[in-house]
Amino acid sequence: MLVHYPTAVSNARKSAAMPISHFFSRNPAQVVKRLLSAVAIVCGLLGANLVLPANAQDVAPSVIDVRLGKSGETTRFVLELSGKVEAKAFTLADPHRLIIDLPALDWELASDFVPSGRGMVSSFRYGLFRPGNARVVIDLSGPAKISRSFVLPPDPANNKNWRIVFDLVSTPDASFRAAAGWPDAAPATPAITKPTPDVPSAKPATNARKIVVIDAGHGGVDPGALGGRGTREKNVTLAFAKTLGEALRATGRYEVHLTRDTDIFIELRERVAIARRHNADLFISVHADSIERRDVRGASVYTLSEKASDAEAARLARKENEADVIAGVNLGGDSDEVRDILIDLAQRETKNLSVRFAQTVIPKMSEVTKILRNTHRFAGFRVLKAPDVPSVLIELGFLTNSDDELSLTSSSWRKKTSQAIARGVDAYFAERLAEASQ
Ligand SMILES: [Zn+2]
Missing domain, CATH: 3.40.630.40 (Zn-dependent exopeptidases)
Incomplete structure (x- = not known):
């Protein structure tokens, strides 16, 4: 399911008709890679021991498309994925951002893809944030709130896979700031370097490596x-x-x-x-x-x-x-x-x-x-x-x-x-x- 702070959103809803621009489509090399790994799984099953290849047992879902669209006052941000994942979203102020936290994912996007903005989204970036935690950071063009967010199941008839959808609309700056902040589940990362009372002086030069x-x-x-x-x-x-x-x-x-x-x-x-x-x-x-x-x-x-x-x-x-x-x-x-x-x-x-x-x-x-x-x-x-x-x-x-x-x-x-x-x-x-x- 999809958790949206501070309000949890659960039920998948039907997607409203909206012009969505495809910024890029599936990377052909990745498609070949996935076909090959599918073949590898089949071969493994046909083998005597019926053991899956080691890396096939925990294949992370892939992001296969990212789409951005605008309809009236609403900006829609869509992540299309090869599997169902949990997402958490929250906003941060100064600069105004929308953060979407996801489990570790493969990003099957063209390597020369450059995210660009539209509507409430001025730009965005994606990638591994820490082991096991992928992240999308959206730079907002102004104070915005998530008006709707939902998960859509695969729609084979229209060649669509799992989708996570965020609809963004403008909101007064005071409301944005009131809602912005870290969700309870994301405490401040502990400081790793604590200053020691007396810092050792620079090490003496020696012959050692x-x-x-x-x-x-x-x-x-x-x-x-x-x-x-x-x-x-x-x-x-x-x-x-x-x-x-x-x-x-x-x-x-x-x-x-x-x-x-x-x-x-x-x-x-x-x-x-x-x-x-x-x-x-x-x-x-x-x-x-x-x-x-x-x-x-x-x-x-x-x-x-x-x-x-x-x-x-x-x-x-x-x-x-x-x-x-x-x-x-x-x-x-x-x-x-x-x-x-x-x-x-x-x-x-x-x-x-x-x-x-x-x-x-x-x-x-x-x-x-x-x-x-x-x-x-x-x-x-x-x-x-x-x-x-x-x-x-x-x-x-x-x-x-x-x-x-x-x-x-x-x-x-x-x-x-x-x-x-x-x-x-x-x-x-x-x-x-x-x-x-x-
Ligand atoms: Zn640099």
């Missing part, structure tokens, strides 16, 4: 920036993080961990916590930027500062810090718990080391790829707030520039740029070691 944590920006329900050819930042960052990890491991000098190695959403503070749990000596968060001016291109490296180096850096930090809002995370008001210890001496030392790594890696990167002028900038990036782990955020380039987009999706570019960054990591630790022996 250094621990590097690489953070692929965005992921899952948070796609990040979008390129002109439909390239998603979350895919660029994941591919690059893996290649950089390989380049560092190949030296034999580093223990490398990735904050994510799949297409999943991770909160910013959890990324920081992962670096601290691994006792990282260096944290590198990789991203790709977007900007209105399409001629702007090149890589840049950022370190943490409460005061931004320039307006552009401040804009970028605001955008990157929105990741949790984009994914509809309940921050519970404690998102800046690390802020209080910013002035700690260990933090100051960490900031100095972060700056030195940035200054070391930029010349190496400039040997192989285009970099922005004033390449090293600083701003208040939440993902760089580990008080005891030197941290940088590398914007690899601009997805809005066609040359950069080509580079960012090229495996040879990934490889040479990763190797350049690895040389920067080498130089940084060599310098630290030389200092420690003085």
Whole structure:
């Protein structure tokens, strides 16, 4: 059934006739995949042991279409699924969003599909929010309420599968705010990183293998920036993080961990916590930027500062810090718990080391790829707030520039740029070691 906060909606109702635009249809490759898995199940049943293939027993339902339509004052949002699932919906203010929580689902949508808006929906995104929990986040064009929501069973005569339908209408802002908020079932996610009273000082330089944590920006329900050819930042960052990890491991000098190695959403503070749990000596968060001016291109490296180096850096930090809002995370008001210890001496030392790594890696990167002028900038990036782990955020380039987009999706570019960054990591630790022996 479908739970709609604060009022539960149960009975399926007949769909009102309404023009619905099909933004995309079933991806042919996925259809083939499903046919093949159906064949695999049949073969398994014919076999001697009658055991289903391992992955056939818990196949998640698939989202096979998403449709958006408008009729009069009503905007209709439809998810079409291969099976019946439970959905929970609630609204959040500032920015105004509608969140639809679902169990883990396969998204059988065309890979180059770009959601667009209509009526009360200005845009939406979808993906894995956490293991076992998929999410659709709808950005509302104004205060809206769900006037109706219901589930429709399959309708083979019209070639329709299970559908979950939300009808949205405009509502006064005061009413929206009164109804918005977290359902009781979704308490604030517990803070993972609690500030300790005394933060350990930066680790002394030693000969042991250094621990590097690489953070692929965005992921899952948070796609990040979008390129002109439909390239998603979350895919660029994941591919690059893996290649950089390989380049560092190949030296034999580093223990490398990735904050994510799949297409999943991770909160910013959890990324920081992962670096601290691994006792990282260096944290590198990789991203790709977007900007209105399409001629702007090149890589840049950022370190943490409460005061931004320039307006552009401040804009970028605001955008990157929105990741949790984009994914509809309940921050519970404690998102800046690390802020209080910013002035700690260990933090100051960490900031100095972060700056030195940035200054070391930029010349190496400039040997192989285009970099922005004033390449090293600083701003208040939440993902760089580990008080005891030197941290940088590398914007690899601009997805809005066609040359950069080509580079960012090229495996040879990934490889040479990763190797350049690895040389920067080498130089940084060599310098630290030389200092420690003085
Ligand atoms: Zn980003």
